[in-house]
Amino acid sequence: MNKQYNYIIVGQGIAGTVLAFSMIKKGLQVLVIDDTNLSQCSKVAAGNFNPIVFKRLVKSWMADELIEYSDSFYKEAEEILNQHFYLKKEIVRIFGEEQEKAFWLKKAFDTDEGKYLSKTIATDFFTDVVNNPLGCAFVNNGCNLYVEKFLKVFRNYFIQHNQLLDEVFDYSQLVINENSVSYKKNTATKIIFCEGYKVAENPYFKWLPLKPAKGETLTVRIKNLPTDKIINKGVYILPIGDDLFIVGATYDWVNLNDNITENGRIEISEKLSKVINVPFEIISQQAGVRPSMIDRRPVAGLHPQHKTMGVFNGMGTKGVMLAPYFAKEFVDFLEDNIELNNEVDITRFIVEKK
Ligand SMILES: Cc1cc2nc3c(=O)[nH]c(=O)nc-3n(C[C@H](O)[C@H](O)[C@H](O)COP(=O)(O)OP(=O)(O)OC[C@H]3O[C@@H](n4cnc5c(N)ncnc54)[C@H](O)[C@@H]3O)c2cc1C
Known part of the structure; x- marks a missing residue:
């Protein structure tokens, strides 16, 4: 019929x-x-959303409107389907250079971005696990969808x-x-x-x-990292429970397929090793192609x-x-x-x- x-x-x-x-x-x-x-x-997809572009510490395109609408959309979907897949997670920005801190504080106090940026620098954030000799600061409206x-x-x-x-x-x-x-x-x-x-x-x-970009991530096991925050420095480290974290991501505009690669694994592992000072175990690797327009x-x-x-x-x-x-x-x-x-x-x- x-x-x-x-x-x-x-x-x-x-x-x-x-x-x-x-x-x-x-x-x-x-x-x-x-x-x-x-x-x-x-x-x-790791499922992050971050209102801040870290390179220039500006809001991402339409961040205020997009975050407000997405927030209500995913909460309503959770209610209607009676399932849990969405939560707020602070994003931790680890500083690599002294001048980044001064720039952060200026932005936090003087600009519209300030509503998303913490007003103080933390120097004691999980220092036994995370390499952050210069300290870190927090973006307070990060969100995470378990895609x-x-x-x-x-x-x-x-x-x-x-x-x-x-x-x-x-x-x-x-x-x-x-x-x-x-x-x-x-x-x-x-x-x-x-x-x-x-x-x-x-x-x-x-x-x-289209200008698609392939990306790869690793799922790794790390002990004693915070499970309610997404750490960012060169890579993001996103907690998904049971000491597991998604770490990513790579960008490749040439090899447009869903195959995982050794290069991807090495690139992410090396970046991760610079952020944490404890061993990690690779559990799995993922790849996909982002559908970006030109x-x-x-x-x-x-x-x-x-x-x-x-x-x-x-x-x-x-x-x-x-x-x-x-x-x-x-x-x-x-x-x-x-x-x-x-x-x-x-x-x-x-x-x-x-
Ligand atoms: C490594 C990585 C990490 C990412 N992390 C994030 C993140 O943290 N936050 C974020 O917001 N975004 C992230 N993204 C981007 C995000 O994944 C994309 O923006 C999003 O998934 C695009 O969704 P889509 O539905 O347009 O495409 P797709 O996910 O590609 O979905 C298309 C669907 O259509 C199906 N399909 C295609 N052709 C046909 C056909 N002919 N017949 C039947 N079915 C078909 C496919 O199988 C697929 O199920 C990440 C991407 C990658 C690769």
């Missing part, structure tokens, strides 16, 4: 999951199509509600009509593609100017010729923080014709395409 939906979403990474839930909250009928094996990106659990919980939710097709989407079976699309026995008013970096294989959207902004909108198909992608290094806010904007655009943020709107690339 033919089934009718408002939207078909292809991809159940962070982008597709958050978009589907944003639509469901609005009472829309959604079908998600996903084969989890095509991209590991969301599964390997793997978040995706699993939602996958089960979609399965329970008959909203998931677990298969590779076959583009040749998509029928595009003026006011609807059909895929096998399913019809919808629109189809939205959220395939991460695999959008490069989508015949309708492969022209989007201008490092997300992309949302409809196909220039086929108005029944759209895309939600380009989450780059910050999917956890970006996806909720821009999924809401995209749903408001699709359902209520409210304009998209022009830095995210797909139309910014359409002139270049001609």
